[in-house]
Amino acid sequence: xxxxxxxxxxxxxxxxxxxxxxxxxxxxxxxxxxxxxxxxxxxxxxxxxxxxxxxxxxxxxxxxxxxxxxxxxxxxxxxxxxxxxxxxxxxxxxxxxxxxxxxxxxxxxxxxxxxxxxxxxxxxxxxxxxxxxxxxxxxxxxxxxxxxxxxxxxxxxxxxxxxxxxxxxxxxxxxxxxxxxxxxxxxxxxxxxxxxxxxxxxxxxxxxxxxxxxxxxxxxxxxxxxxxxxxxxxxxxxxxxxxxxxxxxxxxxxxxxxxxxxxxxxxxxxxxxxxxxxxxxxxxxxxxxxxxxxxxxxxxxxxxxxxxxxxxxxxxxxxxxxxxxxxxxxxxxxxxxxxxxxxxxxxxxxxxxxxxxxxxxxxxxxxxxxxxxxxxxxxxxxxxxxxxxxxxxxxxxxxxxxxxxxxxxxxxxxxxxxxxxxxxxxxxxxxxxxxxxxxxxxxxxxxxxxxxxxxxxxxxxxxxxxxxxxxxxxxxxxxxxxxxxxxxxxxxxxxxxxxxxxxxxxxxxxxxxxxxxxxxxxxxxxxxxxxxxxxxxxxxxxxxxxxxxxxxxxxxxxxxxxxxxxxxxxxxxxxxxxxxxxxxxxxxxxxxxxxxxxxxxxxxxxxxxxxxxxxxxxxxxxxxxxxxxxxxxxxxxxxxxxxxxxxxxxxxxxxxxxxxxxxxxxxxxxxxxxxxxxxxxxxxxxxxxxxxxxxxxxxxxxxxxxxxxxxxxxxxxxxxxxxxxxxxxxxxxxxxxxxxxxxxxxxxxxxxxxxxxxxxxxxxxxxxxxxxxxxxxxxxxxxxxxxxxxxxx
Amino acid sequence: xxxxxxxxxxxxxxxxxxxxxxxxxxxxxxxxxxxxxxxxxxxxxxxxxxxxxxxxxxxxxxxxxxxxxxxxxxxxxxxxxxxxxxxxxxxxxxxxxxxxxxxxxxxxxxxxxxxxxxxxxxxxxxxxxxxxxxxxxxxxxxxxxxxxxxxxxx
Numbered sequence: 009x010x011x012x013x014x015x016x017x018x019x020x021x022x023x024x025x026x027x028x029x030x031x032x033x034x035x036x037x038x039x040x041x042x043x044x045x046x047x048x049x050x051x052x053x054x055x056x057x058x059x060x061x062x063x064x065x066x067x068x069x070x071x072x073x074x075x076x077x078x079x080x081x082x083x084x085x086x087x088x089x090x091x092x093x094x095x096x097x098x099x100x101x102x103x104x105x106x107x108x109x110x111x112x113x114x115x116x117x118x119x120x121x122x123x124x125x126x127x128x129x130x131x132x133x134x135x136x137x138x139x140x141x142x143x144x145x146x147x148x149x150x151x152x153x154x155x156x157x158x159x160x161x162x163x164x165x166x167x168x169x170x171x172x173x174x175x176x177x178x179x180x181x182x183x184x185x186x187x188x189x190x191x192x193x194x195x196x197x198x199x200x201x202x203x204x205x206x207x208x209x210x211x212x213x214x215x216x217x218x219x220x221x222x223x224x225x226x227x228x229x230x231x232x233x234x235x236x237x238x239x240x241x242x243x244x245x246x247x248x249x250x251x252x253x254x255x256x257x258x259x260x261x262x263x264x265x266x267x268x269x270x271x272x273x274x275x276x277x278x279x280x281x282x283x284x285x286x287x288x289x290x291x292x293x294x295x296x297x298x299x300x301x302x303x304x305x306x307x308x309x310x311x312x313x314x315x316x317x318x319x320x321x322x323x324x325x326x327x328x329x330x331x332x333x334x335x336x337x338x339x340x341x342x343x344x345x346x347x348x349x350x351x352x353x354x355x356x357x358x359x360x361x362x363x364x365x366x367x368x369x370x371x372x373x374x375x376x377x378x379x380x381x382x383x384x385x386x387x388x389x390x391x392x393x394x395x396x397x398x399x400x401x402x403x404x405x406x407x408x409x410x411x412x413x414x415x416x417x418x419x420x421x422x423x424x425x426x427x428x429x430x431x432x433x434x435x436x437x438x439x440x441x442x443x444x445x446x447x448x449x450x451x452x453x454x455x456x457x458x459x460x461x462x463x464x465x466x467x468x469x470x471x472x473x474x475x476x477x478x479x480x481x482x483x484x485x486x487x488x489x490x491x492x493x494x495x496x497x498x499x500x501x502x503x504x505x506x507x508x509x510x511x512x513x514x515x516x517x518x519x520x521x522x523x524x525x526x527x528x529x530x531x532x533x534x535x536x537x538x539x540x541x542x543x544x545x546x547x548x549x550x551x552x553x554x555x556x557x558x559x560x561x562x563x564x565x566x567x568x569x570x571x572x573x574x575x576x577x578x579x580x581x582x583x584x585x586x587x588x589x590x591x592x593x594x595x596x597x598x599x600x601x602x603x604x605x606x607x608x609x610x611x612x613x614x615x616x617x618x619x620x621x622x623x624x625x626x627x628x629x630x631x632x633x634x635x636x637x638x639x640x641x642x643x644x645x646x647x648x649x650x651x652x653x654x655x656x657x658x659x660x661x662x663x664x665x666x667x668x669x670x671x672x673x674x675x676x677x678x679x680x681x682x683x684x685x686x687x688x689x690x691x692x693x694x695x696x697x698x699x700x701x702x703x704x705x706x707x708x709x710x711x712x713x714x715x716x717x718x719x720x721x722x723x724x725x726x727x728x729x730x731x732x733x734x735x736x737x738x739x740x741x742x743x744x745x746x747x748x749x750x751x752x753x754x755x756x757x758x759x760x761x762x763x764x765x766x767x768x769x770x771x772x773x774x775x776x777x778x779x780x781x782x783x784x785x786x787x788x789x790x791x792x793x794x795x796x797x798x799x800x801x
Numbered sequence: 802x803x804x805x806x807x808x809x810x811x812x813x814x815x816x817x818x819x820x821x822x823x824x825x826x827x828x829x830x831x832x833x834x835x836x837x838x839x840x841x842x843x844x845x846x847x848x849x850x851x852x853x854x855x856x857x858x859x860x861x862x863x864x865x866x867x868x869x870x871x872x873x874x875x876x877x878x879x880x881x882x883x884x885x886x887x888x889x890x891x892x893x894x895x896x897x898x899x900x901x902x903x904x905x906x907x908x909x910x911x912x913x914x915x916x917x918x919x920x921x922x923x924x925x926x927x928x929x930x931x932x933x934x935x936x937x938x939x940x941x942x943x944x945x946x947x948x949x950x951x952x953x954x955x
Contacts, residue, residue, distance in 0.1 A: 024894055031902030032890040032909065034836015034876035041835035126826075127819070216840045216848055216903040216937050267838070267903030268937050300841035516901030516938050687897050691943055695900065698940030722845035722935070730928035730941040759940075 015597050018525040018535060022687035025521045026535075036265040039220040039237045040297045047222070048077055050283050050296040051129035053119040053136040054305065055111035058147075058376040058715025059158060060140035062109055062118065070121055070132035077122040078290065079132065082106035085120060089285040090251055092278055092341070095489045098170055100342040101161035101374075105278035105285075111140065112160055112340035113377050114717055115305020120282055122294065145376040145715030149314060149337040152373045160340060160374040169338055170347060170372040175354050177329075177365040177429045194329025194365040198320035202401045207784045208390045210312035210337065210709035211702075212719070213383045214727050215515075217267020218298035219307055221280050223287035233260045234284055238276075239269040240553025241513055243490060245545045247276040248284050263543035266515030270699070271382030272307050273515065274555045275344050279306070304720045309709055310383020312337040313350060315394040319402050325413045327402070329365035332357050332394060336372045339379035346380055347372060348489075352387025352479065358428035359395040360439045360475045360653060361417040366429040376715040382555065384699055385760040388478045396474040396765035400772070401781050409456075410473045410769070411447055415440060425648075432479060434651040435745045435753075439475060442677045442741050446473075446655035449739050450675040455659060463777065468662040468796070470774025473655065476761035480754035481561030481650035481747070493645035494558070495550035496567040498527065498574045500638035502620040504598075504613030506531065506538045508570070511551015512563030513543045517692070517756065519559055522684040523567050526750075530571045532595040533612055550643070557652070557754030560684060565748040566644035573640035581619045581638075584631035586610055650745045650753035654678035656697075656762030660770035667793025669771055671701060671734055674763060679741040681753035689755050690738055696759020697736050702728045703760070704767035708786045805869040809834065810878025818865045825849045825860035827868075828875055836876040836906045840935065847934030850907035851875050857914040859907075859933075876906035879913070888951040889913060898947030900938035908934045912948050921952055 030036045067079040085106040092103040106117045119136050123129035144157035146167060151157070155166040178187035195201060215237075222235040232254060238244050238261070245261035252259075266273065279296055287294045298306065316333040336350045354368040399417075403410040418439040419426050426434040446452075455471055462469040485492040495511040506527055512519060520540045528535040541547045554563075575595065582600040583590035586609055594603045601609020610618075619638045622630045630636060659673040674697060683689050706726040710718040719725035744751030764785070771787050772780060775795050783791065802817045809832060816831055828834045828851070839861055840848030849861040852874040879887045889909050892898065899905040908931065915922060915930035922930065927948045928941065936944060 025897065027902070028894045028899060031899055031905055032876075032886070032893050033880060034834070034906050036902055037835075038838070038903065040829075040839070127821070214937055216846065216901065216935060217838065218840070266901065268901040270937070299839075300843070300846075518900070691897050691900055691939055694940030694942045695938045696940075699937070721843045722841050723843050727935055727937060728940070729935065730931045730945070731925075733928075733941055735924070735945075736940065736942055 015532060015534060017529050019529050019684055021685065023521055023525055023685055024687070025518050026524060027518060027520050038217055038265045038267055039222055039235050042222050042235050042264065044222065044224055044293040047293040047295055048122050048124055049126045049129040050286065050294050051121045051133040052117040052279065053121070053133040055107065055114055055116045055118050057111060057140050057142055058114050058145035059143040060111055061143065062107065062111065063139040063141050065119060066137040067119060069135040073128060073132045073135065075124045075128040076132045077124065080120045082108040082118060085282060088289055089281050092281065093247060093250070094342045095344040096342070096347040098342070098347040101164060103341040105281045114715060115302065115378060117278060120286070122286060122290065147375060147711050147713055147715050149335055149373050149375060152375050153371065160376065164374060167374040168371065169342065169374055170370060173370045174367065175430060176357065176367045178367065190365040191329055191331065191367040195320045198328055199323040200405055201318055201320050202398060202405055203318045204398060204401060204782050206315045206317065206394055206397060206782065208311045208313045208315060208393055209785050210380070211310045211383055211707050212304055212709050212725055213270040213272035213307065213310055215268030215270055215273065218300055218303045219273065219277065219279070220297040221283045222293065222295045223284040224293040225288040225291060227291045231258050231260070232284060232288065233262065235262045235264055236280055237266050237273055238263045239266070239273045239513060239515055239555055241543055241545055242511060242551040243553055244276050244280065248280065251281045252284060252288055260546045263513045269515045270384045271310065271386055271555060274382050274553065275308055301721055304717065304725065305378055308343055308381035309339065309378050310380060311390060312380045313353065313390050315390065317394045317398045319398045321402055323406065325402065325406055325408050325416045327361060327363050327417050330357060330363055330395065332368040334368065334370045336370065337375050337377065337380070338372050339375055339377040341379045343379045343381045345382055349380065349382060349387045353391040355430050355432055356388050356391035356477065356479060357395060358430050358432070359392065360419060360477045362419045362423065363417065363429060377711060384696065385757045388757065389700065389760045389764055392474065392476045392761045393765045397768060397782065400472070400769040404776065404781060411443060411452065414443060414475050433648055434477065435648055435747050436743050437477065437651060437653050438741065438743050439653060442653060442655045442679055443475065445739055445741060446657050446675055446677040449677065449737060450657045450673070466664070468664055468774040470660050470770040470772065472658045472660070472766040472769030472773060474762040474766035474769065475653070475655050477651050477653040478758055478761055479649045480557035480652055480757065481646060482556035482558045483649040484646060487649065490552050493643045494552055494563040494566040495641065495643050496563065496570040497549065497639065497641035498567065498570040500574060500578060500616045500619070502617050504537065504616040506533065507541065508538065508567060509541045509548035510563045510567055511548050512554045512559035513551065514554055514559060517554060517559055518685070518688045519563070522560060522688060523564060525684055526564065526568060527571055530575060531612065533598055557756040560750070560752045561650050561748050561754040562644060562646060564684065564752060565646070565750055566642050568749055569642035569644050570640050573642060574638050577634065577640065578615060578619065578638055580631050580634055582610060582615045585615060585618050646747045648747045650681065650747055652678070652680045652753040652755065652758055654758060654762055656766045658766040658770040660767060660774060662771065662774050662792055664796060667789035667796060669705060669787050669789070669792060671705065671767060673734055673737065674701065675737045676759070676762065677739045677741060678755065678758050679743050680755040680758060681744045682742065682751035684752065692755045693738060693759045694736055696757060697763045698728045698733055700760040700763030701733060701767055704764045704785055705787045706732065803866045805865055807868050808872040810875060820864065820866055822865045823861055824863040824865050824868050827865040828860065834875050834877050838903055838906060840903065845935065847911060848904050848907045850910045850934065852910055852913065857911050876909060879909065888954050889948070892947035892950035896943050896946040896950050898939065898944045904934060904936045908936060908944060915948065916952055
């Protein structure tokens with residue numbers, strides 16, 4: 009018998025992506041590429057003021073246009089589309105998909121047009137005339153807390169969505185009882201206290217594909233299919249069903265090719281509800297595609313949080329306590345997860361350090377701006393930023409090397425699992441190892457000397473360093489309103505090919521490749537014989553979605569378990585067929601055979617076929633107690649979140665004449681546990697670093713005092729271009745997690761955590777000779793130039 | 802309405818179009834060439850980049866009538882007739898130059914022009930050459946690698 013070639017193991021290899029052939033040839037199908045016979049187009053008229061009551065709304069010109077099917081006002085939409093739901097247990101104001109009487113941010117929808125053509129729909133929306141009784145716009149977050157200059161929602165006095173929600177040392181789990189003894193002692197015992205107000209500015213997530221939705225209600229079937237550029241089709245299905253008085257058996261949600269999400273497409277949006285509701289009402293297929301100008305107004309923003317941090321420490325740099333008071337500018341309404349995002353910031357206030365006392369509070373404030381919600385990192389980059397910038401200030405105050413301050417406070421490897429003051433239990437970590445590797449890779453000591461030399465020559469060169477730890481692999485259901493599990497079904501077809509589904513719905517993460525690598529190894533078959541299906545609730549029957557760096561750590565683990573179940577069953581069929589004991593069998597090189605005796609076995613396809621047509625010697629012979637077929641599913645719920653970590657170092661130079669900063673080097677050491685595909689992991693980290701650098705240096709959503717957005721297009725809002733970034737220098741350490749069978753921690757958001765504070769700290773370092781100890785983001789050249797000119801911070 | 806004759810990916814296409822119809826919508830809606838994407842309305846992001854008479858153009862800010870009589874190449878027309886991928890398509894695949902894939906067609910076509918003008922670019926020349934194309938996923942490093950990969954093999 010011919011010896012089949014040995015199939016190499018693929019897990020851990022830099023396997024090139026199986027998604028790419030369609031994407032590099034323009035043959036993928038994004039939501040705007042979907043066409044349905046009879047489909048019409050939806051456009052929204054949007055408020056051009058930040059705050060005001062609708063006095064009159066004239067749709068007559070729009071309705072008179074040729075090709076316009078229907079026009080709906082907010083009141084008409086409200087007859088069949090209920091209030092926009094949220095997913096957190098906090099009180100929330102009434103939020104209508106289309107404004108009924110009061111607009112609360114520029115870009116809020118005020119009317120809807122359905123037309124036979126996209127251009128006509130846009131023309132008609134533009135022809136709708138709205139008169140407003142203009143109200144003062146609430147723009148300044150801290151002033152809003154005094155109820156000035158206006159109040160957005162009647163039942164939320166002083167614009168407080170959530171008022172002073174304490175957590176940390178001395179706070180009972182329900183937040184009701186607060187004991188200040190420990191935190192007061194920490195500050196009383198301190199040799200030094202560093203205090204700073206820091207702004208973690210609003211950002212526009214800016215996936216390159218704007219949002220879009222196609223809804224197709226089929227009256228004859230009483231069924232709805234909705235295609236949406238979403239990270240979480242199963243969540244969308246649930247909300248679309250609920251909002252349309254339908255069952256989840258009557259709604260099929262499909263995430264087609266999705267052009268990036270970054271948290272903002274986790275949301276179910278008012279537009280989704282309106283398009284679906286209108287499709288049902290009119291009985292026709294409808295398409296709405298967001299344009300970029302709309303995306304800046306109507307897609308949730310990220311961050312937007314002010315942190316007041318106080319750090320109490322000894323002269324030797326040992327941190328005794330941290331107080332962190334957060335004020336979140338959440339915009340005009342709660343969206344699905346809005347209220348919960350700052351709780352991730354407080355949850356991670358321990359950072360990588362063994363800190364004996366921490367007290368945090370959260371205040372969330374309504375303003376006349378676009379609502380905020382998850383954006384890559386979602387609360388954890390903010391925590392990292394506040395604590396790491398604070399420690400950098402402490403190091404500067406004590407004239408210590410910033411690396412030494414970190415080292416002095418690290419949670420040590422033998423302390424894991426480590427229960428933090430904030431209620432998290434860190435799974436595993438070796439922070440000193442990551443720091444040392446980053447110091448070594450950057451040539452830290454040499455760099456410091458070069459920086460000193462450059463500064464002596466009058467050049468404004470600075471170095472910054474930041475550690476991070478992130479809560480990922482979300483997570484146990486106790487931590488998530490969505491449920492914290494993931495689902496997979498693995499089917500061995502009768503020809504031996506493998507179909508597998510996952511509820512994790514990728515939008516660039518490459519799970520079609522990484523998951524196929526895993527199954528190819530698990531079954532000893534070529535990767536070309538494995539297909540991963542996702543993003544369609546009719547195919548991937550259960551799921552939660554891709555966010556919180558969870559698709560590998562939770563979705564991959566579910567796939568692994570489902571694969572294990574079907575493998576076990578397949579071994580029983582194989583044992584029957586080749587008359588061996590199932591425990592003695594190995595799956596290798598496309599065969600199932602007795603370990604050490606390759607010729608003893610049958611081909612994988614033969615065993616698969618036998619499982620469906622179990623005929624032996626002319627008679628049907630099912631092995632005892634076995635049902636025919638090879639298809640098993642698994643839900644996996646981890647026992648805990650994962651906590652990946654790392655260290656990022658930046659070298660930056662500021663032009664003395666123009667204030668323009670240039671990032672010269674970014675050195676990153678990331679520990680995401682075991683890696684399935686290092687090539688894909690590198691890509692994830694690169695992208696995260698770019699977004700983290702973007703926040704530090706060039707990105708900021710801005711409004712004027714009337715609540716008018718000043719960053720309404722890519723002309724005004726800068727995302728990093730190729731010339732804005734250096735070649736990143738990556739490395740990794742590997743500390744597996746015990747909370748899932750893969751040991752993988754998740755990596756999707758990591759890059760955004762350390763990069764932002766280390767870049768800002770580098771800028772502060774470069775300008776410290778002018779007396780600054782902190783600079784709020786972004787690092788606008790004008791801001792830096794003013795510091796250079798006058799010492800103004 | 803206006804009559805246009807445009808050669809798209811080697812095929813002469815004739816149509817009667819609204820004068821305001823954008824080239825990207827002509828390609829996507831009339832010819833079903835949906836590989837060209839729209840990422841912004843202001844000609845910044847480059848997702849809609851195609852080649853018009855061999856030069857890269859952002860098709861979201863070109864009227865179809867402006868392209869009358871020209872030769873347009875979209876991502877669908879880049880591979881050889883026998884299906885063999887263009888060296889840049891190979892480079893993007895080999896070097897993991899894409900994640901969500903939305904910017905990729907425009908990025909590749911801009912890179913085609915870049916390499917036509919400068920077959921052996923430095924890293925900085927590549928970054929400068931792709932400055933008009935945004936990618937939110939990759940941080941550009943693997944895109945630079947992809948272009949270098951193609952440059953070394955062309």
